[in-house]
Amino acid sequence: MNLLIKSFPAFLSGAGITLELTLVAIIIGIMFGMLLALGRLSKNIVINKLSGLYVWFFRGSPLMLQLYFIFFALPMIWPALTIPMFPAGFIALGLNSAAYLAEIIRAAIQSIDKGQMEASKALGMSYGQAMSHIIIPQSYRRLIPPVGNEFIALLKDSALVSVMGLTELMRTTTTLSNSVGNAIYYIPCVIFYLALTSIFTFVFSKLEKKYSAYE
Amino acid sequence: MDNGHVMIKLEHVYKSFGQLEVLKDISIEVEAGEVLCIIGPSGSGKSTMLRCLNHLERISEGKLFIDGELVDEKVKGRDALKISAKKAAALCSELGMVFQRFNLFPHKTVLENVIEAPMLVKKISKDQAVKAAVVLLEKVGLADKKDEYPSRLSGGQQQRVAIARALAMNPKIMLFDEPTSALDPELVGEVLEVMKQLADEGMTMAVVTHEMSFARDVAKRVIFMDKGEIIEQGEPEDIFTHPTQERTRTFLQKIL
Numbered sequence: 501m502n503l504l505i506k507s508f509p510a511f512l513s514g515a516g517i518t519l520e521l522t523l524v525a526i527i528i529g530i531m532f533g534m535l536l537a538l539g540r541l542s543k544n545i546v547i548n549k550l551s552g553l554y555v556w557f558f559r560g561s562p563l564m565l566q567l568y569f570i571f572f573a574l575p576m577i578w579p580a581l582t583i584p585m586f587p588a589g590f591i592a593l594g595l596n597s598a599a600y601l602a603e604i605i606r607a608a609i610q611s612i613d614k615g616q617m618e619a620s621k622a623l624g625m626s627y628g629q630a631m632s633h634i635i636i637p638q639s640y641r642r643l644i645p646p647v648g649n650e651f652i653a654l655l656k657d658s659a660l661v662s663v664m665g666l667t668e669l670m671r672t673t674t675t676l677s678n679s680v681g682n683a684i685y686y687i688p689c690v691i692f693y694l695a696l697t698s699i700f701t702f703v704f705s706k707l708e709k710k711y712s713a714y715e
Numbered sequence: 716m717d718n719g720h721v722m723i724k725l726e727h728v729y730k731s732f733g734q735l736e737v738l739k740d741i742s743i744e745v746e747a748g749e750v751l752c753i754i755g756p757s758g759s760g761k762s763t764m765l766r767c768l769n770h771l772e773r774i775s776e777g778k779l780f781i782d783g784e785l786v787d788e789k790v791k792g793r794d795a796l797k798i799s800a801k802k803a804a805a806l807c808s809e810l811g812m813v814f815q816r817f818n819l820f821p822h823k824t825v826l827e828n829v830i831e832a833p834m835l836v837k838k839i840s841k842d843q844a845v846k847a848a849v850v851l852l853e854k855v856g857l858a859d860k861k862d863e864y865p866s867r868l869s870g871g872q873q874q875r876v877a878i879a880r881a882l883a884m885n886p887k888i889m890l891f892d893e894p895t896s897a898l899d900p901e902l903v904g905e906v907l908e909v910m911k912q913l914a915d916e917g918m919t920m921a922v923v924t925h926e927m928s929f930a931r932d933v934a935k936r937v938i939f940m941d942k943g944e945i946i947e948q949g950e951p952e953d954i955f956t957h958p959t960q961e962r963t964r965t966f967l968q969k970i971l
Binding site for chain 2: 622
């Protein structure tokens with residue numbers, strides 16, 4: 501019991517890093533994912549194919565491989581590109597997440613009734629105006645469940661950064677457990693992960709309710 | 716306003732979707748202030764023809780003139796247009812359109828629906844846009860619903876809002892694509908009333924409809940289409956009481 505109480509600050513700090521990593525990564529993922537989604541919808545062949553290539557690559561190779569590459573391999577190829585642990589973590593997580601989010605966002609945009617774009621065009625709006633004022637805002641509500649999903653998956657995928665030595669929640673647990681030789685630390689580990697994912701599940705369901713006001 | 720000025724002209728227009736030929740050698744003119752009703756069986760190409768007028772569909776062959784200007788031209792399937800795409804878009808925005816399924820913006824209130832395009836496209840200030848919107852909503856009898864969301868309105872009310880929204884852009888021509896086909900019968904009347912009012916005020920209108928009484932009472936000219944061709948056109952009385960073509964007769968027998 502004493503062990504657990506003494507280790508509480510370490511767990512808190514580890515959980516904090518997990519949360520920070522996830523938040524930064526999801527923001528990168530959403531912003532970049534949105535651009536990629538629009539790229540996939542673009543009539544410009546070059547933009548369209550390039551976006552498709554990105555999605556294919558980052559969804560098709562393991563996150564761990566991408567993480568290893570950014571943290572371990574890049575400095576070997578180009579010493580100037582030595583990225584410290586924390587940024588390497590959220591960059592890898594963010595770039596990977598962007599590929600999944602691109603498809604999620606694209607699907608949400610395409611699920612909006614074609615009549616909305618037709619009405620916008622008939623009223624004289626440009627494609628850009630119609631997208632930003634009419635189509636994309638309507639897609640927010642449809643985005644909340646799958647993006648919530650992605651966020652929660654990312655919270656757990658963040659455990660992978662422990663291979664770099666970053667002391668987020670998972671590594672904190674394994675370090676403590678291995679050094680003291682006691683498996684009891686896995687209990688607060690799972691509790692913290694569940695606490696984090698549950699809080700955000702709650703947040704997302706509240707968001708979803710808020711956005712369904714007009715339907 | 717009826718001075719014989721030609722607002723819309725289609726000259727030998729063809730339209731195909733892939734292998735399917737939907738419009739065959741269509742040539743029509745619509746004069747200013749005229750109400751043109753287009754009737755015909757489903758699949759006849761009526762909606763497609765209407766949608767070609769404001770560039771929602773692009774013609775495959777032929778010429779399209781809006782207000783005297785050549786807006787679209789295709790020769791042997793290739794674009795032969797001399798004016799810029801931007802100018803063509805500007806000309807097409809002189810046409811307003813009302814859709815069968817209303818297509819109101821569900822995430823915006825009634826008032827917001829009506830002011831959105833004038834503010835975005837014509838860069839009108841919010842105050843001005845709201846003032847103009849309230850006038851239009853009063854015209855269609857829905858000023859008291861301006862802060863409601865479309866999902867709270869009946870079909871007839873939504874369509875009337877859609878008409879106000881289209882009118883907010885001050886179009887020279889209003890296109891109606893089966894405006895009452897998706898409505899419960901008892902709601903059809905209120906929408907036709909608004910359309911009739913518009914016609915009385917001298918708006919140039921092209922209406923694809925199955926409401927024969929409206930065509931009879933309000934239209935200056937009726938066109939009957941079937942399988943992508945214009946079979947017959949003339950004044951409502953002529954078309955409805957003594958049609959000259961067999962196909963017209965068959966169609967009218969089924970629905971009158």
